[in-house]
Amino acid sequence: MKGIQVIAGKSFLVCRRKCLFESSERTEMIKIILQHGQVDDYELTLRSKDNRTVIVSLNAICFMTTLCTYRIEGSLRDISDRKKAEEELIKINKELKINKKLLEDHELKLNQMIYNLEESEHFLLKLILQRQILFYYFS
Secondary structure, three states, X not given: OOOXXXXXXXXXXXXXXXXXXXXXXXXXXXXXXXXXXXXXXXXXXXXXXXXXXXXXXXXXXXXXXXXXXXXXXXXXXXXXXXXXXXXHHHHHHHHHHHHHHHHHHHHHHHHHHHHHHHHHHHHHHHHHHHHHHHXXXXX
């Protein structure tokens, strides 16, 4: 791993001048590339010189150039907007589940109220009928 100092490829070199890899992610990324020979859509967090976080997707391949030297080439794609949209979708889905549960609870209460009203109506009709019968017999 000590021999790997430069990440080759135009996209990487441009990014390297303007962005910094999170050191733990960089080490893990290089380890995975060396183990598997390549990575597809590997997500990394970069920090720009102005301290802005940039989430990127990495596609890279590893070449052995000499006996103990490796070269990694690939490209980065900024997926920050996509990640923000995914987070917003997760937030909206959580709110939707909460609202759905509230709606189900209200529906249950409403059905209970309707049932109670129907029982009350039935009781009142029975009472009216009894009064009419009494009125008929005693009039």
